C-alpha cells in the first residue's frame with residue numbers, strides 16, 4: 001500500500017481580536033489603551049463628520065496636536081480599518097478618491113524612528129517610521145518618511161517617501 005503523501009496542513013490565520021476601547025492602542029504609544037489614545041481622534045472625526053449634516057455648533061473635535069500623533073492615529077486607523085479617518089486626515093490636494101484596505105493585511109507594530117518639526121507651533125513636519133504587518137503569516141514592513149502640513153488648522157498627511165525595505 002503506497003504511503004500517503006502528507007500534505008502540510010495550512011492553518012488559517014488566526015482572526016485578529018477586534019480592537020476595543022480597552023485594547024492596547026495599535027500605535028503602541030506609552031502602552032495606552034485605544035480608547036484613551038488614537039480612538040479619541042477616530043471617534044471625534046466620526047462625530048464631527050456626522051454632525052456636519054446635523055445642527056452646527058458644539059466644541060471643536062479633539063485633533064492630534066502634533067504631526068507624530070496624527071501619524072500614529074493614521075497607523076491605528078489602518079490597524080482598525082477606519083478608512084473614513086484615513087481619508088479625512090489626508091490633505092485635500094493628495095487625498096485619493098477612495099481607499100480600500102487589504103483585509104488580509106494585519107498591522108502589527110509601529111516604530112517611529114524620527115520626527116522633525118510637526119509641533120503645536122509648526123506648519124509642517126516629517127515623521128519617519130516603520131510599520132510592520134503580516135499577511136497570511138508572511139511578515140512585511142513599510143518604511144516611510146511622511147510629510148505633514150496643516151489644513152484648516154489641523155494636521156493632515158500630505159505625502160511620503162518610501163524607504164527601501166531593509
Ligand SMILES: [Zn+2]
Pocket residue numbers: 025026027028029034037038039072073076
Ligand atoms: Zn494610539
